[in-house]
Amino acid sequence: MTAKDCGAHHLDERKKLFRLAAVAVLAFVLLILFIIFLVWLILRPTKPRFILLDATIYAFNISGPNFLTSNLQVTLSSRNPNARISIYYDKLDVYAAYRSQQITLPTLLPADYQGHKDINVWSPFLYGNAVPIAPYLADVLAQDQMAGTLLINVRINGRVRWKVGTFISGRYHLYVNCPAYISFGDKNNGVPVGPAVKYQLVQNCHVDV
Template identity: 60%
Template sequence: MSAHYPYERRKCYRRLCAILSWFIILILITIFLIWLILRPTKPHFILEDATVYTFNLTTTSATLNLLTTTLQLSLAARNPNKRIGIYYDRLDVYATYRGQQITPPTSLPASYQGHKEVTVWSPFVNGNAVPVAVYLGMEISQDQNAGRVLINVRVDGRVRWKVGTFISGRYRLNVNCPAYLSFGGGEYSSNSVLVGSTAKYQLVQQCYVDV
């Protein structure tokens, strides 16, 4: 009788482990099916406007160009989902010109975005005497002389999805917002207004979002 009892106890443990395993699997399958049914849609980003305080290129030698940039951006993000919330755990915004980063990243505060909500950030991005390649310096000068410079406002970060009480793992977020800035002779394009000695560009530019 005493030898038979440990065998029965081990058998009960195995059954209990099997039941718990199947229960966990069932929960995971249920979450996965809910996830497929809800089909989360990536957030929509819009670059609403950009105020240019500084955009100066300085040539110090035949091999060195320095670009100083100061911008204030108005960046809006919208959660298009009806039943899914979005956690923005970390967002860094910066500016690039023809693929080269021209400002250090500016961190945006972590936030939660409920269903169909809109969040607006107004960060400053600053790059003080950032070295740029010689050919890029020539292209910046040519663009300024032509009266129009294309920069790209980029956002890199991590997001999580919230479905009910379930919160997903982190996903990488990449946002690219093209922005055309007008220069030359004190004449500004129809999408800009003078704010003191600076120009504020009304862009309302849809951004490309990849999650």
């Protein structure tokens, strides 16, 4: 065998090894994807469901040219719809927003655990004393209050982990948006609680994980 034939033979061997390695890598990737699909098919993971149950308004008014004071307490419930997956709520920050602008400081909820089909309930206070707002918002707020109805969004930013058996996943970002329609003009829509007014809402929230 000549040196040229020997070199060609070695080249063919390398090509075969590369093909075998590529096939092995492809088979491994397909196996991992199949396992992930099978786990998903068995577990059917579903994101938690949040409901804004009520909101108690202690203060919501303009305090100065472009400052908004808003103090309220909200009641939120979360349900884990999964039958085989538990949820760790590692961090949940709750705040209120008006016309896409944050109007209260974030309130940190305690870390919590949610078992299969369990329901958790939180009732945080949200405070925003003399928060600067865009000049146009003061006019829009005055118009909404004159109309008797305004929309406040109660939002949650957090981190969650999933637990399946003894396996615990990494942290995932949780974003929840709960619209609260407050009718200031009609007192029949709220229940007086001392100097405050409590509104029963039972409003479904939009959840992204």
